[in-house]
Amino acid sequence: MPKIAIIYFSQTDVTAQLALAIAAGAEQQLETEVFSYRIKGEDLQAGRFVNHALFSTLEACDAIIFGSPTYMGGVAAQFKAFADASSETWCEQKWANKIAAGFTSGGALNGDQSSTLQYLNTLASQHGMIWLGLDKTTESGELKLNRLGTQLGIASQGIDGKLHPADYATGEYLGARVARLANQLSIQ
Numbered sequence: 422m423p424k425i426a427i428i429y430f431s432q433t434d435v436t437a438q439l440a441l442a443i444a445a446g447a448e449q450q451l452e453t454e455v456f457s458y459r460i461k462g463e464d465l466q467a468g469r470f471v472n473h474a475l476f477s478t479l480e481a482c483d484a485i486i487f488g489s490p491t492y493m494g495g496v497a498a499q500f501k502a503f504a505d506a507s508s509e510t511w512c513e514q515k516w517a518n519k520i521a522a523g524f525t526s527g528g529a530l531n532g533d534q535s536s537t538l539q540y541l542n543t544l545a546s547q548h549g550m551i552w553l554g555l556d557k558t559t560e561s562g563e564l565k566l567n568r569l570g571t572q573l574g575i576a577s578q579g580i581d582g583k584l585h586p587a588d589y590a591t592g593e594y595l596g597a598r599v600a601r602l603a604n605q606l607s608i609q
């Protein structure tokens with residue numbers, strides 16, 4: 422049974438709503454186990470992310486989906502601390518050939534969320550992972566998937582603290598897409 426991890430930081434819950442949508446989409450696929458982890462302030466000690474148990478769990482996953490709000494055109498410091506702590510994993514390329522995907526939220530319609538997705542893509546590439554973006558053009562179909570037109574991953578916008586319904590639907594779609602591919606790879 423493929424195991425999918427969703428690792429994210431969220432302060433005011435918008436990115437967390439997207440993480441929930443992704444988990445729901447992945448869980449709708451048969452035979453998929455989802456592990457979701459919200460990075461907490463307590464994970465950081467003197468500015469460094471410390472959570473060895475989390476890295477052991479991630480090693481056993483088939484896919485890891487990374488998420489962070491966009492802060493000043495990049496990932497939040499809390500997520501970056503997690504990414505920096507993954508350098509030990511990087512040394513041995515322990516995440517190589519796992520599937521990766523990314524998501525972010527911003528306060529603006531175009532608040533440089535693409536830069537955050539590009540960073541998440543670089544992080545995954547450093548780890549030798551296989552990046553899965555969106556195979557949907559801007560405002561695709563009735564659900565208006567990929568509302569903000571970023572095929573690298575999900576860029577979303579919180580409106581009064583709530584995720585736009587089209588962004589939620591895009592989250593479900595990407596979660597299902599990752600789960601389907603993880604299933605296909607696990608039976609080969």
Ligand SMILES: Cc1cc2nc3c(=O)[nH]c(=O)nc-3n(C[C@H](O)[C@H](O)[C@H](O)COP(=O)(O)O)c2cc1C
Pocket residue numbers: 430431432433434435436437490491492493494495526527528529530531532533534578579
């Ligand atoms: C320090 C800080 C920097 C931010 N920088 C940006 C930014 O560059 N672009 C943007 O669109 N929104 C920016 N925002 C707004 C957040 O990205 C937005 O509110 C996001 O949805 C918060 O996610 P969360 O609810 O998961 O914490 C910033 C917010 C904070 C607190």
